[in-house]
Amino acid sequence: MVQYLVALAPTALVVAFFLLGTFNWSRHRTWTRALTCVFVLAVAGRYLYWRLTETVLPQPADGLGFYWVWFLFGIELLAFVDIVLFLVAMSRFVDRSAQADALAPAFFDRDASDLPSVDVFIPTYNEPLDVLERTIVGALSLDYPKEKLKVYVLDDKRRDWLREFCERKGAIHVVRPDNSHAKAGNMNHGLSVSSGDFIAVFDADFVPYRAFLRRTLPFFSDETIGIVQTPQHFFNADPIQTNLGIERLWPDEQRLFFDEMAPSRDAWDVSFCCGSCSIARRKALDAIGGFPTESITEDLLTTLSMLNKGYKTRYLNERLSMGLAAETLEGYFVQRERWCQGGIQTLYLHNGPIRGPGLNLFQRLMFLPTSWVVQYVVRFATLLVPIVYLWTGLAPLHFTDVAELVSYQFPVLAAYFLLMAWLTPTRYLPLVSSAVGVFATFRMLPTVISSLVRPFGKPFKVTPKGSGNETGLYDVYSFTWIAALIALTATGLLVNIVPEFQRIEDGRFSVVAFWWAGLNIVVLAIAALACFERPRRLLDAFATRESVILDDEIIGEAVSVALDKMVVAVPVKTRFASQEIAVRIADVPAFTGEIRAVTRRRRRLARAHDTRHHYLHVHYDLEGEARDAMIRKLYTGGYSQDVARIDKSALSWRLLGRAFGANRRRTA
Known part of the structure; x- marks a missing residue:
């Protein structure tokens, strides 16, 4: 008992650091973030050193177990690199709202005729009218002199009804002879028929707030600013929120990035354009030859290309637009697979983070798509380890004893979870966040592998949205994977309970494996609930x-x-x-x-x-x-429609209700 109490001392130290220090500090001060991130990095470094010296190097080269241990350690090294980059980025934070306040009076203190002209681009392919009309009406309502504002609806489907709608509303309907280079090509054609000093881009399902230009344009007083990006907020629940029945209790999946990570990246001058809800300087676009067409994520590549020319991207973390989140699992994965493939494509391009001219080493590191490459591999390995152990007896490490594992691994887990709870108090809950990540793994991991092997093999695919976007019954592919892993894990536990069928010869790791397996089953069970599509309303209230x-x-x-x-x-x-x-x-x-x-x-x-x-x-x-x-x-x-805080009790009851078949349709 004493040895376990001693083993828990490092974890207690981590908890005390957060409870007595970090949780009492402002999370938006640079020194508090830097100190906390350095502390977490030190805890992770301690664990990694122990892993190498005590659980990997001592592993005898006696067959499959040797390669299994080294393989898993290699995955942990990749995860460590990703965590280091994450901690470095999150060690700073900037809020540009005060800067926008200070710049606005001087920028707008002139006659309307002297203000720069702005073209609003709304690229569209197959979105129905119930999606497009909100965006067009909202763009035409922007608070800016009408003689300086033009709204271009870039229609790559060449629809007569859309042309007639634009004529009635006062927008400019633009078509081109072909659909080459998809969205990027469409916007480049828009550049050729427009002349505004600045180009604001809104996807067909995003509605700008009236103050959008008033808040973003003043940043361009600095001639080195090429793009100003704003966060993407949504007026509907994404399919994860809907399928789990937690629309009012859990924020949409993108809040962590837009609310926390993007402002931190901006503090390091490595913010990037996310396409919609952004505004760019035409002069900067001309300098890079228009929107890049080499990648299916032209927004990220636009940022990299502008960095090559000395232009920066700024991030204004204010709600200045509202859009339509992916409504079904099909749309959800189409969108994320495109982002993943596009990020990996940049590794192979002349203007990407590896080969692009004009980037310093820090910028190159921060634009590497490590998160896309690493996170799904790590999650899948986490699910696989207890299964392999329970069925073959192959341990993931040269095991000493439980107390030593508690002494080195528990502090890392505690430090990471407490860090996320501090940095993102209304955006992160370990169990649910892990389940959402696991749910995406089975679809995204093949995309990661195929993109690394054949990065340019898949064409641009538009995210289906709107009235033509029908809800399916359930995600058979993901559910099959989840059910199979639950069955293998649960059966492995049962087999090793019965002495006659026990597969584990050396049981020193078995206590840890049993707890690990049980936790995996809970996470997989929550992920399974996300596979079943629930009814949705077309127009959310x-x-x-x-x-x-x-x-x-x-x-x-x-x-x-x-x-x-x-x-x-x-x-x-x-x-x-x-x-x-x-x-x-x-x-x-x-x-x-x-x-x-x-x-x-x-x-x-x-x-x-x-x-x-x-x-x-x-x-x-x-x-x-x-x-x-x-x-x-x-x-x-x-x-x-934002979820202001996470009600953990209500969230638990709602997930429990979903598990037992509660599937009421959400109405207005």
């Missing part, structure tokens, strides 16, 4: 508490509003002459709606056990200016 006037005299409170429906709380005794009622809500011309349902209580949106109100489900089909006004009201800055 925004929670609000806003006054509404019904039939010119009844005052109600809207508790949720969407482009096609709202839920309004009215006193219980309220009566209407008919189902059709007049509706007045701020910023939108009066319109007619239809009451299709009346309920006593709205879950999540109304006060619990409210007996004083009925909730009217009012549906409507807006047209013309009323629809445009509702789009501007909902999507250009007034509403948010």
Whole structure:
């Protein structure tokens, strides 16, 4: 017992460092981040030295076990490199909002005629009108002199109905004779028919907030700035949130990058363009010959190409747009496989991080796609280790005793989890985050391997979104992998419980292996829930508490509003002459709606056990200016779907409910 208490001392030291120090410090101060990251790096270095000297080098060269131990240590070395780069990046943080405040007055303190001209590019291929109209209306509503602003809808599908829609709204519809070089080629054609000093890019499913140009343009007072990137926020739940039933409890999967990692990279001057929700200097684009076409991720390559020419990318971490997250698992993986392949492609290009001119060593290291290459290999190995041990007896290391493993490995795990809890308090929960990563592994690992072997073998593929994007039943491929690994792990545990069938000859590692296997089963079980698609709404509602006037005299409170429906709380005794009622809500011309349902209580949106109100489900089909006004009201800055904090208790109950078949459709 004493030896285990002594073995836990390093872990206790790590916990004390965070509880007594780090958790009491501001996570946005450079010295606190740097000190904490150096501490975690030291803990990881201690573990790695022990791994090499005590658990790898002593392994006798006696067959398969020798190669297995060295293979796993090689994977750990790759993970260590990735962690080092992550810690270096996260050791700084910058918030550019104050800088935007300071630059704006001087930039806009001139006549409108002297302001630079801006072209907004909306590249589109197969998105339906219900996706495109929000983006086009939002772009035309940008707070900027109209004589200095043009909106170009770059239509690579050459659709007559879209041309007619653009003509009605005042946007410029652009087509080209072919679809060469996909999105990059489409935008390069846009450059050839436009002349604005700056190019703002919004994917067809992203709506800019009215203040977008007011907040981003002042940064270009510095002639070395080539691009300003802003975060991507979403007005719908991604398929992971939806399938796990945790839309209101868990933030979307991209929040960790956009809210935490991107500002840290910007502090090191290694921020990069993410395509949509960005604005670029035309002069800088001309210097690199337009948007690069060598990679399917033209945004990342644009940043690298501009760095080659001495231009930098700035990141303004403000909510200045809102878009449509991938709605189905198919769209989710199409998107991430494209990002992964594009990142790996840069390794082979003349303007990439290895061969690109004008980059210093630090920039080259920070733009290596190590995370894409390493994370899925590590996750798969983590799942495989206990299975191999339980079925063959091959241990992942030359094992000494449990106490020594506790002394060296536990501090690393504690340091990493506590670091993430401090850096990203509302973006990370070990069990759920691990399950989401494991779920993606089975699709992404083949993409990593194929991209390394044949980086340019797969063409650009558009992420399916909108009304034509049908929800599938479940992800058979991933679920098959998950079910097989659960079966192998669980059966391996059962086999080794029965002495007659036991496969493990040397049981010193068995205690660790049993705990490891049990944890893997839990993580895989959560990942399995993500495989089953749940029903979705095409137009997601925004929670609000806003006054509404019904039939010119009844005052109600809207508790949720969407482009096609709202839920309004009215006193219980309220009566209407008919189902059709007049509706007045701020910023939108009066319109007619239809009451299709009346309920006593709205879950999540109304006060619990409210007996004083009925909730009217009012549906409507807006047209013309009323629809445009509702789009501007909902999507250009007034509403948010962000999860402010993680409710761990509610999250646990929701996942438990999903595991036992709770699959209610989320409604407005």
